[in-house]
Amino acid sequence: MTELTRIIELFQLPFMQRALLGGILTGLMGGMLGSFTILRQLSFFSDALGHSALLGISIGLLIGINPSVVLLPFAVCFALGVTYLLERTRLWTDALLNIIYSSSLAIAVIVLSFVGQYKGGLNNLLFGDILAVRELDLVFSGLLLIACTVFIGLTLRTQMLLTLHEPLAIARGVSVSAQRTAFIVLLSLVVGISIKAIGVLLVSAFVVIPACAARLLSRTFTNYVVLSAGLGALSAVAGMLISAAFNLPSGPSIVATQLVIFLTTMALPQLRALGHG
Amino acid sequence: MREIVLSVEQLTVYRETYAAVQDVSFSLESGIDTAIVGPNGAGKSTLVQAILGILPRQSGDVFILGQPLSCRGSLAPAIRQQIAYLPQNFLFDRRIPMTVEELVGLGWDKLGFQLPWKDHRKRRHAIREALVRVDAAHLMHKMISGLSGGETKRVLLAYCLVRPRRLLILDEAPAGLDVRGESEFYQLLYQLKREQGWAILQISHDLDMVRRHCDRVICLNRTLLCQGTPEVALSSDNLSAAYGSEFVRYRHRH
CATH class of the missing domain: 3.40.50.300 (P-loop containing nucleotide triphosphate hydrolases)
Known part of the structure; x- marks a missing residue:
């Protein structure tokens, strides 16, 4: 009982409330865009973007600009640059992404060596600090969630056809490159804005894991997208509660919760079969 | 003429x-x-x-x-x-969760900016009609990943005729x-x-x-x-x- 009181008291603190809201917003956005990301086999793109963001952060630190300010423009430029390269070269997507992200990471570490001791610590960059989320971050996340919802909502059918069969979509007059660019820009903004809270290493989990869990539970596309966003938010809430209850790091707790949800959805058919048996 | x-x-x-x-x-x-x-x-x-x-x-x-x-x-x-187009090989990722109803519905949609629930009843009616005409009404709620080759072709014809072309x-x-x-x-x-x-x-x-x-x-x-x-x-x-x-x-x- 005292434990429950402690958790309730903890969530009355403004920084915990901001962290919870930040987690929910990130979970919703990551889940919504993640549902399309995994079907279009772009999961590795979000991972590479997350890792490469370290380069943006380190350049920001070197020239004395707040990393949060550098992150979003860097993420968008990176996404557009990678999309351009993918369309122009004949290399495999994962190989090309690997080249880009490992070299970005290498350059970032070299740049960081010039910066000296970063006061925020490398740990915060790698794993994020959701408890340090400010009100302004929440406003940005809220606006981005609205943008994602409006874009996906109004172009849902176009996105569905594009995901299912590209030539069929082009024959219906869909501009693939415009749609692809719009989606990639939104995805990079979501990844960019989430890095502060979750860190460069874990950010892609928010895009990939809830979507995979939702896929295992869904028969229709529309349900799948909604469920993916819902599971993203649910895992953020549950992860924050677990983190508060056991005094664990917040970002990793949310990702661990996502994993538990995913494993449960994987086990569900067997559990159902046992129930019927 | x-x-x-x-x-x-x-x-x-x-x-x-x-x-x-x-x-x-x-x-x-x-x-x-x-x-x-x-x-x-x-x-x-x-x-x-x-x-x-x-x-x-x-x-x-x-x-x-x-x-x-x-x-x-x-x-x-x-x-x-x-215009309607049927490609040579309708190959798609079978892990995509989509029902026959959703696929045929994509043939009806105008694919611009639109609210997903716009003309919901009219759309559903057109989907059902199209599936009845290709003798595939029973497949309406089936996932497209579970269709046979012949069923897929019939469903694609329904996709074509769900709107007058x-x-x-x-x-x-x-x-x-x-x-x-x-x-x-x-x-x-x-x-x-x-x-x-x-x-x-x-x-x-x-x-x-x-x-x-x-x-x-x-x-x-x-x-x-x-x-x-x-x-x-x-x-x-x-x-x-x-x-x-x-x-x-x-x-x-x-």
């Missing part, structure tokens, strides 16, 4: 460095079924994809229902609605079906063609089917070799020009 649905004028399409289709001109009238025949690598799929704006063209013009297709492949949305473009549509499945597919296609008054442009390797069903034939081998009724276009001389004399001797022996 029949209306011209499709007009192709001196169309040239490059694939990488070579002209896959060169200086091709023809037109297609409403209610007419035209087959494009020719050997592998003759540029049949390239021609069809350039007409649809999937591939860019080097030169020439394409007019669909009197409206020009822009060089970048765009066409007035109202005209786009009048004027032009149907098929790239070897029955590919992958066995003899019986193919015959059922064509039976359904021509029944729907009579009902809907579709103009059809189809790529086919089945010259016997073309002879039986099609009104006109276009022989293609990068350039347009000949066009006309099946009797004329599929004469031994023309076939030999398109496929080579060996092929014609082989066909006569069988």
